[in-house]
Structures are given as structure tokens and as C-alpha cells.
Amino acid sequence: MSPTACLAAAPALTHNTLVVAAGVAAVGCAAGVVGSLSLLRKRPLIGDAAAHTTLVGVAAAFLLTGRRDLPTLLTGALVAAVAGLAALVLVRRFTRTRDDAATAIVIGVGFGLGIALLSGITARGLPGSAGLEQFLLGHTAALTVRDAVLLAVVSAVAVAVVLLGLKEATLVAFDADFAAATGWPVGLIDQVLVTLVAVMVVVGLPAAGAVLVTALVVIPPVAARQWTDRVPTLLVLGGTFGLVAAIVGVAVSAVVPRMPTGPLVVLAAATICIVSLLIAPRRGWLARRHQQVTLEPPPGMRRLR
């Protein structure tokens, strides 16, 4: 572990850095694609609850197996993310607590449990426990080539699932009542979508960390939405923006010492988003301003009022 970490810490563009960047870029791309669907389904923040519970899984996986290789930790994270979403469903089903409060509860308590476990592990100085807290804010420098390949493969599978079920997902997102009335299992399709979001949140952990990984599934799709009125284009743009943001974030964090990757990826995505909100044709701020101006009565008429 440590030799690669040393290598990556150096700003030189080693083979390893490039492969890792490619893996993280694949994650950014897939997160943008999956996030576009969850934006269309009006559940952009569903990933946030999952993200904040992943820490519990990371810590538990380490405690149970004593290993800290990425596949083990991410498997734990995925189990915990799904458990967090299940908790959300249970709260909704069995209590009067409303959705927003339920989400906040899962976020707060899930993250709290994760922090408690991580701090307990650190305080006991368990062998190999150093570096677990990198999952908080993301840290790609320590990734190995095998890790990057794993991230890329999972991302590719997620994108493939989206493309396969795009027709069904679009139908449910647009008009769930009609979908149910024509016999589509809306609940099942929703579950697949939510699971995909959970998977993307988990593989996004090394890039963005538990606290910020939501941004990977929210910001690029929001930016993409400004440019298009077609679902396929939305997915392509969402994926592209996510990919660009991930590459920029990884590159900058490789150059700036001690800077966690997550915030940089998020800021890159946010920049794209702000630009999109401003200049996108038709939906953008400038375009609308322009429309308003042209819709206003000509100066001569204005004087009449």
C-alpha cells in the first residue's frame, strides 16, 4: 500500500495515476448517468441517506474481516447503504414521521454510528486501521490499479443496466400511475433504480467520500438537464459532465498535497453546473432574461402606460 501511496503523492503522471484517474472518471460518468434517472424520478437526494450510512459498513467490514482492501470495504459499504435505505422504508411504513425528517434521521444517525465505529477503531489502534477515515472526504491517491479496474467494471455494469432498462425507467419516472395501470412492476423498477444509486454512491466513496458523494449523482444531472429536452441526451451529458468533473478533481488533488479528492470533484462539477445554469440555451438564466426582454413591449408602448 505505502509504495503506491508515495508514488501517487508525487505530482508526476505515473502509469498508476493515469489508471486510477481512468477508474475514477468511469465512476463519475456512471454516477452522472444513474443520477440523471434519479433526478427524473424526483428522488435526487435518495443517495444522500445511503451515502451517510456507508461508513458503518466500511468500519464493520474492517472489524469483521480485519482486512482493508477496497473490495472488502466497499462490499461492507454497499450492505450498509442498502440497510440505510431499508431503514428509510421502515420508518415510512411504520411511523408518522414524514419523509424529510426520516431522511435526516437516517443521515444523522447512520453517520453518527459510522463515526463512532471509526473512532473506536482508531482509538484502539487496530493494525491496519490507518486511512479508513479517507472514506469521509475521498482520497484517490492510495488506490491501486486493481482497485481502479474494480471501480470501472462496476460503473460499466451500472451503465449497462441503465441502458438496458431505460425504456422502463423513463416510463415509470414520467407517469408511474400509467406504468402501474399497464402492468409494469413500478415498485420493482424503483427498487432497481435505488439500488443502482446506492451502488454508485458506494463506488463513488474513494473519489468523493461519504459526505460529498451525493454531489456526484446530483450535480452533473442538474447541469445536463439545462441543455436538453430528451432523455438520451440527458444521460449522455450527465455522464460526460460527471466524467470531466472526476478527471479534473483527481488531477488537481494529485498536484495539491494533502487535498482530499471529494471537494475538488464537487467543485469541478459545480462549476459546470453554474455555467450551465447561466448560459444554457432556452433554460439558462441569460436565455430567459433575453426572452423576457424581447417579450417586453417596445419602448414607445411602454411610455403609454
Place this chain on the structure above:
Amino acid sequence: MNPVLDGWSIDGATAMHAWAIATAATVAAACALVGTLLVVRRMSLLGDALGHAVLPGIAVAVLAGGRPGSPFVFAAAVATGLLTVWLTRLVRSAGSLSDDAGTGVVFTTLFALGVVIVTAAASRVDLDPSCMLYGILELVPFDTVSIGDLEVPRGFISAAVVLGTLTTAAIATWKLQVFTAFDADAARAAGVPVAAVTGGLLAATALATVAGFEVVGAVLVVAMLVVPAAAAELLVRRLHHMVLVAVALAVVGTCLGYLAAWRWNASAAGMIAVVLGLEYVAAVVLAADDGLVARGLGRLRYAWRVLCEDRLAAVWRAEEKGTAATAPVSLVQRLAVGWLRLTGRFVGRAGGLALSSAGRREAEMVVRSHRLWEAWLGQHAQLPLDHLHPPAEWVEHHLGAAMRQRIEAEVGAAGDPHGSDIPPEA
């Protein structure tokens, strides 16, 4: 108030822990107070967003020379909080986005900005990057000022000031807050300055958030804001009761969480959130009217009542027809009969069971409900005769005396569609 103040068990470590607990509990109370209003107004996620978004404000203020916990930093953070809300609205309307999406974009971006600023400046200023995430409660007691001959942690003083301010503000504007939370449109129509009330709530949230930020960090503030309030909402119905219960839960949970963290040598902030979560789970299970236990019992009680009423009515109908009632078949039916006998509604007789006078009255009310409902449905719902029985079987267990009288008035003299008599009201 706490053992440090009177001199009977002062040892240094205990005093430190006591101060840390007192600080955390004060912050938790302030958060629970504000959080109650957030929860009832469905603004919980805003609390979450503010917890993250005030970070750049704090970072910039500290870089500009403010000391963490000073009024200057507080002011900067509150300003950032309000800016966040404004930005969220802007992004939402600029992108025609849903609430969630706008919030998601803004708070993650601001938090990322804050982390970058803090990390970049970590060498120059006294702001620990990890404190952003889970606070520095354990270090609070070490930064003290002297008041008289008492060394009081700065963190406790600022928490107490925040709690005092928020409590005063809450008491002063309570009626307006309640009115707005209950029905913003009606409040606006009645001349309540709804925008100002909401703005005040947002500022209060930002204030509580900043106080919590130092103690439990950006993310776990949301647990203090929302979890006790959500638990209180399950336990009591009135808003002012909710506030009191939420504050109590927050304080108790904080103390227990801190002690647990001490015991197991883990992050206090994390453990506090966990204990608050356990309190919420306890509320889900135990709440008096809506808890899982109460619901399970209620369901059982209802099933039991239906069973008993059905037995009584069966015997009554058999008497009316002059035949023998069908004997109870299942075990629960036999149990019900035993219970009815025990409570004096059935009396044993040579041929089998007979209704006592109390049992007869009860049975008659069930049959009366049944037949009145059949009559009503027959008149008003276009149901053929043979469809009337099943719905009445269901509704007969739900009608009270007043309801029966109203239905009777509407049914008029027509009587039961099958031609049986409708027993009179007892």
C-alpha cells in the same frame, strides 16, 4: 447544578467531562428547540443542508482573524446560512428544479468549498479539518476563560448564550411560529409577517447549527436538530409539549451518548447521534397512541371486540328465529364465549347459552347497527339485497349511538330491507 461547582468530587478529569457534557447538552437543547419547528414545517433537510453549508462562512471568518466561537464567526456563519437559503432558491428557479435538487446542488458545493478552504489554510489557522466532520467536543473544556475564580470553557459560554437567545426569541414569537407552522396561508391572510417569521426560523437554525458545529461537527448537527424533534412528534401531539419533550430527549440522549463514548473510547459526537437514534427507535416502539406496541395491542383489542360482538349477535339472532345458536367452533371463539360468561353477558342454562340482560342490550345494539346500515345502503347506494350483508357485517362494529340515531332518522320508517325488526336504541 453540576458536581464541579460544589467542591465534593472535584478531580480534574471528572470536571473536564462534566464541562463537556454540559456544553453538549446545552447545544443539544438549542438544536432540539429549533428542530421541532423545522420538523413540523417539513424543513428537516434544510437543517441538514445548513449544517454543511455554513462551513465556508466559518472558514473565511476564521481566516480573517476571528476566533472559533466568537460573535464574529457566529455572525459570519449565520450570514452564510441565510445566503445558502437564498442561493438554493436562486438555483431552483434558475434551473426549474425541485426543492431537493436545488438543495443538493447548493449544500454540497458550499461544503466542498469550505473543506478546500480549511484544508488549504490548515497550516495557518487553528481549524482542524476533522472537526468539520465530527466536532471537537473532547477538546472544548481545555479552552477556558476565567469568570470569578471559575474556569469556564468558551464553548460552554457561547452555547449558553445561543440557547438563551433562542429560548427568548422562541418565547417572544411562539404564537407567530405556531400559526405559521400550522397554516402559512391562513397566517399570511391574518397579517402575520410569514416571510419574517420563516427568516427568523432560518436564522435561528443557522445559529443553532453553528453552535452545534463546534461540538459535534457539520454532519451530526442534523441528528441533534431532527432526531429528538421527530421522536417527540411521535410521543405527543401539541407543539409546545413537543418542544419540551424534544429538549428533554436531547439533553438525556446527549448525556448518555457522552458517557457511552467515554466508556467505549469512541467519538462523543458519533455516540450522541447513536443514542438519539435509539431514543427515536424507542419512541417508534413505545409511543402511547401510535407506537408499534400500542398498535399491536389496539389491533388485538379490536379483533377481540369483534369476536365477542359477533358471538353475542349470533345468539341474539338465533333467539329471534327460535333456533339454537351455532356452537362456537374455533378455539378463540370458545375463549370469547368464556370471557363473555365471565363478564356476565352470557349466563349458562340447561340448553346451552343465554344472554343476560346486559348481554342482550349489547347484542341488540350490534344487530341494530347492522340492520340500520343495510337499510341505509339499500336506499342510498343502489345495492341489490344480496349484497347488503357483507358491508354491514363490517360497519356494525363501528357505529356509535349518535350515528345510529342519525341513520335511523334518514332511513325513516322503511325498516330493514330483509323485513326483520330493527331493535330500538337502548
Place this chain on the structure above:
Amino acid sequence: MADAGSSAPPVVEFHDVTVAYSGRPVLWNVDLTITEPCLFGIIGPNGAGKSTLLKSGLGLVPLVHGTARFWGRPLADVRRRVGYVPQRETVDWDFPVSVMDVVLMGTYGRLGWFRRPGSRERSLARECLDRVGLIDVADRQIGRLSGGQQQRVFLARALAQEADIYFLDEPMAGVDARSQEQIFGVLAGLRSEGRLVVVVHHDLRTAATWFDRVALIDMRLVATGPTAEVLTPDNLRRTYAGQVDLLQEIGQAVAARSRTT
């Protein structure tokens, strides 16, 4: 179907349908039989449960009791043959789909999992758009249409389902008189092809001219039968100023008791 000797089973049969939302019944014991294809109106005040009735037939809300059957068979057997136009307010008009995309959704049921619409589906969709007079705006985003046009897009989507029974929930809401004529024209065309068209409708005047049969609903079935016989002043009074407060109170009493269930 056991009674093979007697006449064919009714096209749609609601048998004693009661529907409750979280324990509170909003539709009581509706018994409604539509024996043959026609243009059938469902009429009643706001909150009467008209949408709920359609949804109960389509399996979108659970029934407290009762059954809904089509040609004597449960919905699951005949799902493809039942088309649906939901009430419009549930639609996100900002959704990034074109008019053509929406109409193509009507063909998804027949396509099944994972198959994409091909040229056959496209030409069918174009045909349906043509039928409702919207072929010119096929490529527009759906938010960029007038209210009447939007309503007709959903009609076209239902047409693309090529169903034998159509459930339409207020297809005339927010539609001007001319578009109403046009929509009713299309519906009448469906009827003459031997399909049953059930329409939730608000306007009594147009109801009297267009529907063959109607049902008056107000939390329960008030009356049903041929339009002229049902739309009497007495029935209308019972529908629009009727027994609802009693039903509502009983519903509340039931909900209070069975919140525990």
C-alpha cells in the same frame, strides 16, 4: 364463465367495491355493471371518488372488499386490453420527453421488457397522433403544448395501447369547447369500433349529449343507467347535495378504529 348457456359476461363489473385510504373509506360498496361496449360517463362532485373508482378497477389502489372483473376475468388476465388516461395534474410537464415519446409509451405494454419501439410502433404512434390532430407537433417537448393539446397527447397514448376498454380520468379538464368536440369525436369513433369507453366527466350539459349511459357517484353509487333516465333533477340533487357528510363521518369513525390495523 361457468354459466356458458346464458349471455356473455359483462364487459366491466365492479362487484361491491369498497376502497379506503389509510383506513378511511372513500368509496362505499359500489356495484356497477357495464354489459356492453358504449360511451359511459362517471359523474360526481369533487372528491366523490371517481378517480378512485377507476383506479380500483385498474388495481392501482387496494380494495377493502369487492372485486373488479373484465369480461368475467380478473384484471391480470386482460391487462393489455385496458387503456388508461390518468387525471392530468399528476404529470410533470417539464419532463424531457417529446410528444412522440409519450405516445410511444402506449406501445410499451405490448413490447414487454427491454424491447425498444421499432418502425411498426412508430407508424402506429404517428397514426394515433394523426387521429387526435397532433401530428404536426410530434417532436415538441410536451410542456410546450396548450392544455387541450396536452390532453390529446394522452388520448393518443391510450389509442396506441390498442385496448378494448378505455378508462379516461377527466380528459376534458381545462379543454376548450372545440377540443372537447374533437376528443368526444375520437371517443365516439372508438365506441363505433366496438370498444368500451369509460370517462370521468364534470360537465352535465355535454354529458347529456355524448354519453350512452352514466353513473352518478358520490362516495357511493347514486344511480346508473341510460343517460336520459339517470340525469334527473332528483338524482342530481342526491349526488351533489346528498348523504356524504354521514358517509364521511362514518368513514372517520372507521378510520379511527382501524388505524390500529
